[in-house]
Amino acid sequence: MEYSAKQLQIIAVAEKLFSKKGFEGTSVRDIAEVAEVNVSMISYYFGSKDKLIEALFELRITESRLRIEHILLLEDLTPLQKVNIMIDSTVDRLIDNEQFQKIMMREQLSSERTTIVSKYIRDMKIRNSELMKRLITEGQEAGYFRKNIDMSLLSITLYGTIHHAIATQDYYKTLNNIEHLSGEEFRSFLKMRLKRHLKSLFKSAVFNENHT
Amino acid sequence: MEYSAKQLQIIAVAEKLFSKKGFEGTSVRDIAEVAEVNVSMISYYFGSKDKLIEALFELRITESRLRIEHILLLEDLTPLQKVNIMIDSTVDRLIDNEQFQKIMMREQLSSERTTIVSKYIRDMKIRNSELMKRLITEGQEAGYFRKNIDMSLLSITLYGTIHHAIATQDYYKTLNNIEHLSGEEFRSFLKMRLKRHLKSLFKSAVFNENHT
DNA sequence: ACCTAAATCAAACATTCGTTTGATTTTCAT
DNA sequence: ATGAAAATCAAACGAATGTTTGATTTAGGT
Numbered sequence: 307m308e309y310s311a312k313q314l315q316i317i318a319v320a321e322k323l324f325s326k327k328g329f330e331g332t333s334v335r336d337i338a339e340v341a342e343v344n345v346s347m348i349s350y351y352f353g354s355k356d357k358l359i360e361a362l363f364e365l366r367i368t369e370s371r372l373r374i375e376h377i378l379l380l381e382d383l384t385p386l387q388k389v390n391i392m393i394d395s396t397v398d399r400l401i402d403n404e405q406f407q408k409i410m411m412r413e414q415l416s417s418e419r420t421t422i423v424s425k426y427i428r429d430m431k432i433r434n435s436e437l438m439k440r441l442i443t444e445g446q447e448a449g450y451f452r453k454n455i456d457m458s459l460l461s462i463t464l465y466g467t468i469h470h471a472i473a474t475q476d477y478y479k480t481l482n483n484i485e486h487l488s489g490e491e492f493r494s495f496l497k498m499r500l501k502r503h504l505k506s507l508f509k510s511a512v513f514n515e516n517h518t
Numbered sequence: 519m520e521y522s523a524k525q526l527q528i529i530a531v532a533e534k535l536f537s538k539k540g541f542e543g544t545s546v547r548d549i550a551e552v553a554e555v556n557v558s559m560i561s562y563y564f565g566s567k568d569k570l571i572e573a574l575f576e577l578r579i580t581e582s583r584l585r586i587e588h589i590l591l592l593e594d595l596t597p598l599q600k601v602n603i604m605i606d607s608t609v610d611r612l613i614d615n616e617q618f619q620k621i622m623m624r625e626q627l628s629s630e631r632t633t634i635v636s637k638y639i640r641d642m643k644i645r646n647s648e649l650m651k652r653l654i655t656e657g658q659e660a661g662y663f664r665k666n667i668d669m670s671l672l673s674i675t676l677y678g679t680i681h682h683a684i685a686t687q688d689y690y691k692t693l694n695n696i697e698h699l700s701g702e703e704f705r706s707f708l709k710m711r712l713k714r715h716l717k718s719l720f721k722s723a724v725f726n727e728n729h730t
Numbered sequence: 731a732c733c734t735a736a737a738t739c740a741a742a743c744a745t746t747c748g749t750t751t752g753a754t755t756t757t758c759a760t
Numbered sequence: 761a762t763g764a765a766a767a768t769c770a771a772a773c774g775a776a777t778g779t780t781t782g783a784t785t786t787a788g789g790t
Contacts, residue, residue: 312767325627326628326629327628328540328542328624328627328628330540330542330543331542331628333746333747333748334747334748334749335746335747335748343768344767344768344769344770345748345749345769345770346749346750346751346768346769346770347767347768347769348748348749349748349749349750350767350768354748354749355747355748355749408627411623411627411685412540412624412627414685414686415537415540415620415623415624415685416538416539416540416543417538417688428689431686431689435693456711456715458690458693458694459679459683459711459712459715460715462679462682462683462686462690463675463678463679463682463715463719465682466675466678466679466680466681466682466683467671467674467675467678467679468678469678469681469682470674470675470677470678470681470682471671471674471678473623473626473627474626474643474674476629477640477643478670478674481647481670482670499668499671500671503668503671503672503675506723507675507719507722507723510719510722510723511718511719511722524737545776545777545778546777546778546779547776547777547778555738556737556738556739556740557739557740557778557779558738558739558740558779558780558781559737559738559739560778560779561778561779561780562737562738566778566779567778567779731790732789732790733788733789733790734787734788734789734790735786735787735788735789736785736786736787736788737784737785737786737787738783738784738785738786739782739783739784739785740781740782740783740784741780741781741782741783742779742780742781742782743778743779743780743781744777744778744779744780745776745777745778745779746775746776746777746778747774747775747776747777748773748774748775748776749772749773749774749775750771750772750773750774751770751771751772751773752769752770752771752772753768753769753770753771754767754768754769754770755766755767755768755769756765756766756767756768757764757765757766757767758763758764758765758766759762759763759764759765760761760762760763760764
């Protein structure tokens, strides 16, 4: 699907407000006001509020799919280097899409209804899982990594840690006495710390034999 | 605050519905219907929908505060044993309060407004941080743990992993081919795996010197 | 049995919600 | 310049929202 400049503007505003106040907590009038368009333009362009968030998901998830597939092309690297690149790239991707990640976190919590949005999320999770599985299996078959690695929990730690860092970033700032940092300064600080932390955790997890 | 049986019933229903559909996505009529009371009883007992969720937080957070403080009394254990007990107890506490944790995750995402609810969350986070800081510092001063441990990121990995496991448990089930497990069976399976996984991660993190 | 306070109820309240309508303006190829 | 399509608008729509009202029932102490 192609979107006009005005449609992209509405989607951007919707993303901002949904991430701040949630989907149900944001009215189409809120969006229209911030986007400086008439209320009816949202139905006119997207059909409904539900279709608007579907458009947002289609747009953002298509974007990030490209970034994931890029990693599969890596060659001439050790298994650990590939895993490290995967971690770096995941941290960058999620932190750079903070607002959309917040929306996704909320959507993951709302079980029950199987919507188009939940389909998007599931497809993306499958892709992420397959990437990690491929990287780790490669390392195991090459004799580098240990055998009994719990890939699904390792994946949950990767995404859970980054998501939780996003969700509690204000508290993280106060804990580390870095309230003075600007948004962009803090974001690169957090990326750096997260990458180091997660790579260190993963390194132990794929090499050490300290499971019971 | 003391609550009558009927009030506790309303709170329990509200917790269930808030966790499934979110605060804004749940109407007081939904709650009244499931709790089998008249709509006006919610205002009558709690004052408002906002006050209702505040009551829920007061109740649940007071409960869990007791479980946290219990750990501080531990003695005659190695630093690593204490950390392991803290992890076990955190996994149990969060998984056993799955519904409330979902509500908390959503509330953490809604920045902006500083409500009574966000005050509860912040206080609880401070307590959690102080507990972890104490346990780790103890281990460092005893010469067991290494010096440069990033406690705040370690804490984010602990809670982030458990939270993400709760949020994506359906996908985790399909990934591991355990859709046939009952709710309770799955919950104890997940607890077991999470404890093993997190204790292994923490053990490497506090001992190994593989940071850059 | 009586009385008061608590509990319960159906109904109404004023807002806000997402969406539609129908008229008007803008755009742009011809 | 003209005309048809696209874009924009204020206004209205019905449904749903949280809350209040005022009457009625229930409960429990005296």
